[in-house]
Amino acid sequence: MGRYETVIGLEIHVELQTASKLFCGCSARFGSEPNTNCCPVCLGLPGSLPVFNRRAIELAVTAALALNSEVQDKSRFDRKNYFYPDLPKAYQVSQYDQPLAKGGFLEFRDENKSRLVNLERVHLEEEAGKLIHAGESILDAEYSLVDYNRAGIPLLEIVTKPDLRSGSEARLFLENLRLLLLYAGISDCKMEEGSLRCDANISLRLTGSQELGTKAEVKNMNSFKAVEAALNYEAVRQEKILNAGGKVDQETCHWNEETKETIPLRGKEGSSDYRYFPEPDLLPLVIDKSLINKLTALLPESPLQRYQRLQEQYGLAESEVQLFIENRELGDYFESAAKKYSNYHNLANWVQGDLLFQLRECGCRLDQLLPDHLVEILDLLDSGEINRPVAKELLAESLRAGSSPRDLVAKKNLGRIADRDQLLPLVNQVIAENPEAVENFMLGKDKAIAFLVGKVMALSGGRADPGELNQLFRELLKKKNGCEANGTS
Amino acid sequence: MDRNFSEEVAHVSRLARLELGQDEKEQMAGQLQSILGIAKKIQELDTSGVEPTSHVINLPAVLRDDEVRPSLPVEQVLQNSPKRNKDYFQVPRITAVD
Numbered sequence: 001m002g003r004y005e006t007v008i009g010l011e012i013h014v015e016l017q018t019a020s021k022l023f024c025g026c027s028a029r030f031g032s033e034p035n036t037n038c039c040p041v042c043l044g045l046p047g048s049l050p051v052f053n054r055r056a057i058e059l060a061v062t063a064a065l066a067l068n069s070e071v072q073d074k075s076r077f078d079r080k081n082y083f084y085p086d087l088p089k090a091y092q093v094s095q096y097d098q099p100l101a102k103g104g105f106l107e108f109r110d111e112n113k114s115r116l117v118n119l120e121r122v123h124l125e126e127e128a129g130k131l132i133h134a135g136e137s138i139l140d141a142e143y144s145l146v147d148y149n150r151a152g153i154p155l156l157e158i159v160t161k162p163d164l165r166s167g168s169e170a171r172l173f174l175e176n177l178r179l180l181l182l183y184a185g186i187s188d189c190k191m192e193e194g195s196l197r198c199d200a201n202i203s204l205r206l207t208g209s210q211e212l213g214t215k216a217e218v219k220n221m222n223s224f225k226a227v228e229a230a231l232n233y234e235a236v237r238q239e240k241i242l243n244a245g246g247k248v249d250q251e252t253c254h255w256n257e258e259t260k261e262t263i264p265l266r267g268k269e270g271s272s273d274y275r276y277f278p279e280p281d282l283l284p285l286v287i288d289k290s291l292i293n294k295l296t297a298l299l300p301e302s303p304l305q306r307y308q309r310l311q312e313q314y315g316l317a318e319s320e321v322q323l324f325i326e327n328r329e330l331g332d333y334f335e336s337a338a339k340k341y342s343n344y345h346n347l348a349n350w351v352q353g354d355l356l357f358q359l360r361e362c363g364c365r366l367d368q369l370l371p372d373h374l375v376e377i378l379d380l381l382d383s384g385e386i387n388r389p390v391a392k393e394l395l396a397e398s399l400r401a402g403s404s405p406r407d408l409v410a411k412k413n414l415g416r417i418a419d420r421d422q423l424l425p426l427v428n429q430v431i432a433e434n435p436e437a438v439e440n441f442m443l444g445k446d447k448a449i450a451f452l453v454g455k456v457m458a459l460s461g462g463r464a465d466p467g468e469l470n471q472l473f474r475e476l477l478k479k480k481n482g483c484e485a486n487g488t489s
Numbered sequence: 490m491d492r493n494f495s496e497e498v499a500h501v502s503r504l505a506r507l508e509l510g511q512d513e514k515e516q517m518a519g520q521l522q523s524i525l526g527i528a529k530k531i532q533e534l535d536t537s538g539v540e541p542t543s544h545v546i547n548l549p550a551v552l553r554d555d556e557v558r559p560s561l562p563v564e565q566v567l568q569n570s571p572k573r574n575k576d577y578f579q580v581p582r583i584t585a586v587d
């Protein structure tokens with residue numbers, strides 16, 4: 001165990017998936033032309049009044065429920081005052097001492113162990129506008145451009161307790177949080193579009209100590225990988241300071257993706273003096289029991305529940321379950337096919353193997369192949385009506401054409417050939433064309449048979465019955481051998 | 490004038506981005522002192538068991554349906570912009586690093 005223990009708490013912001021903004025009817029769509037989704041309310045023009053978006057409230061409550069956070073029957077909105085150009089009103093409507101929900105936890109799997117990270121709170125606030133810095137970065141920008149399309153989009157803030165102990169653990173937590181929010185339909189959670197963001201507080205303390213050290217706040221981490229890298233970097237930086245007998249400054253740092261280091265930001269506003277006060281334009285938000293009951297009933301299965309269910313119901317391997325959890329659509333596909341096909345292991349193999357491969361090959365979408373059609377292919381294969389290479393071909397073909405594999409087999413004549421009368425001409429042709437392999441077999445090299453069978457398979461477009469071929473070759477070559485032996489004696 | 494109030498005025502005016510002259514600072518410090526004095530007086534009341542009032546209307550917030558409504562034309566949005574750059578508001582550089 002190291003001399004120091006790393007203590008990390010995260011603050012996660014996610015944009016809720018609504019059509020309109022939190023307090024006005026402006027579109028919440030990403031990627032509109034700059035400043036086209038703005039109105040007097042979200043620009044903070046005098047005389048305008050905010051009105052809550054019901055959907056935003058429901059999504060926020062749903063998220064809180066999914067996170068086991070205790071939704072408060074009455075919560076309040078406050079003004080967080082600070083000057084920054086992305087904030088047209090010079091305050092952000094947020095929640096201070098009466099948040100939407102208190103406490104909570106997220107449980108997830110860390111390898112084979114179960115891990116639980118506690119939450120401080122979940123609250124709702126409005127998104128700020130977007131700043132585009134002219135120049136290399138915020139640090140050397142000559143000026144900045146502001147787009148207020150984003151200002152006023154509903155934003156959920158999730159704050160963890162200082163329960164995380166490393167950069168990799170923080171990353172794992174975020175990956176699992178993202179999945180949970182995706183499953184519950186809260187947000188599209190796209191870090192690259194900024195709909196999911198994460199800031200971190202990190203400090204070190206002597207291992208075994210309960211007291212928290214001085215923390216630094218790290219911002220500007222634009223991917224989960226960056227969160228891990230930034231926190232690892234920052235932990236080492238603080239350790240060096242402490243080891244040298246120094247003190248860590250309480251400060252805010254920016255993660256620099258280029259140089260892979262954290263840079264302290266100075267000249268920040270009288271730091272935490274936000275002079276919160278109750279937002280006079282909004283009445284308290286009351287969440288009644290009936291809404292909570294309704295939303296609880298609508299809560300979808302969580303990734304963890306799904307993990308356990310997939311493992312129990314289908315007996316799949318861990319890697320398969322993990323894939324079906326992370327790729328929810330693929331997991332749904334598997335389950336849909338599994339209703340009609342009971343060799344789950346084989347089905348999972350095909351879904352994660354040949355199906356994924358073919359999807360990539362043709363750039364197709366999963367919904368272009370009905371689960372029923374995949375089952376049809378597997379049934380044809382299991383009953384011996386087609387061979388494995390044909391099955392793969394059929395999969396590609398059905399995906400492109402969208403037609404039934406059974407129809408394709410009939411139409412394109414892809415069924416297995418097991419009939420000796422049909423196989424015999426091919427077998428004779430191969431024997432005639434490959435004297436060396438025939439010779440080898442005669443000399444006792446049994447492997448030569450596989451070569452000859454392969455040749456017929458190729459000639460038949462993968463349709464010939466390999467078992468039948470094997471037998472046929474042996475019979476014919478034995479006969480031939482016998483003749484030759486007789487002839488020479 | 491009480492030094493504490495002078496400091497308080499300096500702090501608050503900086504947060505509010507207000508530049509005050511010396512005479513204004515003194516005037517504000519005096520006013521602030523008397524306002525805080527009243528607040529202090531009120532705080533002497535025993536309010537244990539009384540729920541704090543943040544709104545005088547005792548009603549819950551009203552909710553609207555999540556429907557998109559037309560926004561302002563971009564010309565109107567940018568009409569009050571001190572400095573416009575294409576369809577953006579342009580602002581001075583924000584953060585300094587040392």
Ligand SMILES: [Zn+2]
Nearest residue numbers: 024026039042
């Ligand atoms: Zn608006």
